[in-house]
Amino acid sequence: MELRYLRYFVAVARERHFTRAAHALGISQPPLSQQIKRLEEEVGTPLFRRLTRGVELTEAGEAFYEDACKILAMSDAALEKARGIARGLNGSLSIGITSSDAFHPKIFTLIRHYQMQNPAVTVHQIEANMSSLMAMLGEGELDIAFVRLPCESSKAFDLKMLDREPMVVALHRKHPLAEQGSLAPEQLRDSPMILFPREVAPGLYERVYTYCERAGIDMQRTLQASQLSSSLSMVAAGGGFALVPQSMAAIAKPDVTYHPLSDPALYTDIALCWRRFERSRTVKRFLAMMD
Template sequence: MELRHLRYFIAVAEAASFTAAARSLNISQPPLSQQIKDLEEEVGTRLFERSSRHVELTEAGANFLDQARMILGQVDHATNQARAIGSGQVGMLNIGTTGSVLLGQLSTLIARFRDRWPAVFVRIHEMDPQAQEMALLTHRTDLSFVRKPRHNAELVGRIAWHEKVGVALPEHHPMARLETVELGALRQESFVFLRLADSRFARYLHDCCVGAGFVPNITNEVVESYSLTSLVAAGLGVALVPECIRNLSRPGVIYRPLADPAPEADVYVIHRPNPGPVVASFLEATQSAFK
């Protein structure tokens, strides 16, 4: 039994006529009659009572009609669902990232994507960059957004959007009056820093300081960029932070851009090769949003 047998059967049942059903199916009547005869033989009972003027369902045929409609309905649903999944409109997307990236463009990007594809469930996994890489490799996440990713031949990455580095200062700091701050002018300051052992971005910022002619005097280290602002507000030092940290309003802290050439805090999107439809849709949305 094939799906066409069910479609032909439903057409005859609804039209109560082989002639009218054949016309609606755009086939001739003899092949249609033969298909229904084959169906009845396979089912093992008559589905129609036929006369020269009328075609009527038997009791078995009436029950079979309900089942045939249900089966074709399920097939249509499965087809539509598969098509939606295949086009990236339905599914689940697991994204690994850090809290500071969420403070920037990523949260807006996710919201826009959800507006366009509401049937895709997006789950955020906040974790450090090393854990993000492992989560991708073990298929626990589908995408990661990270600064200064480590090269890994098993993963693919590109810049999602550009971002600069600024400095967070206690509000009464003399440099808070400046429009921009030279990185080299911070050589005498105490720094609160991202943890060098965990963050390639932190090591990059450390190297930028060295390139500006000084080794930063680091008094405290934390895991997340937004945690730095608490230490700055307490007067424990200044901090080099991505510009998105400006979105985190905290009393007692002033943000100032660094003078060019300022260090970069570009955010990369990382994923496995040959992404599935949902991941591909999100990557396309990322590229469109930040051209």
């Protein structure tokens, strides 16, 4: 059964008159009468009673009218949804973030602006470590991901820089250096370092490790945290010092103080990462916000 038959039927049912329905549809009355007749033959029963001045629905017509309206509404919604997805206005967007990304204000400002501008798009946020995010992006489980550079596996994707963020020193408030402002890495030689596992972010791990090693910090005394964020809990417990992105200083732990490095050479870049030759309109609309 063709949808146009249903549209013709609904128009006649609403107007209760063939001529008025034909005018509303923009066609002449004889072809409309023929289409309704074919529809009734296909259904196998009259849908209208022909009156002197118009028509009225039969009992079968009343039931058919309710279902026809639902079918047409569903058809229109399906068309609008497909067109919206094609324009990037509907659909879904899966965004990957690391635990340390969660404290950077620019990231969630972007996500919030996107949600406000695209209310019909369902946004999913997935938190994982860098290696997992890159694997998920490559397998199509994510549409985009915010990553911390350096990240070797990110080179397989397109990148757009968001921010360059310095690393800062996190100390227990009773640490001998806690009253100072900026610190040189050499001042930390007597304290054990708390470092996240290499598999969490291999590139950043190597950068931090090399930086500390060059400063003469004994890397054999390193304590391991499960994540960048959990290293702060270990600092609060008096475990040693940690180097964390500056935005993580937003975590206000009573026993933790934050200090900039006097040597600004240690930093991490935040970038948005997506698959090359991406065709999704929802992704392209997100990328357009960053121009």
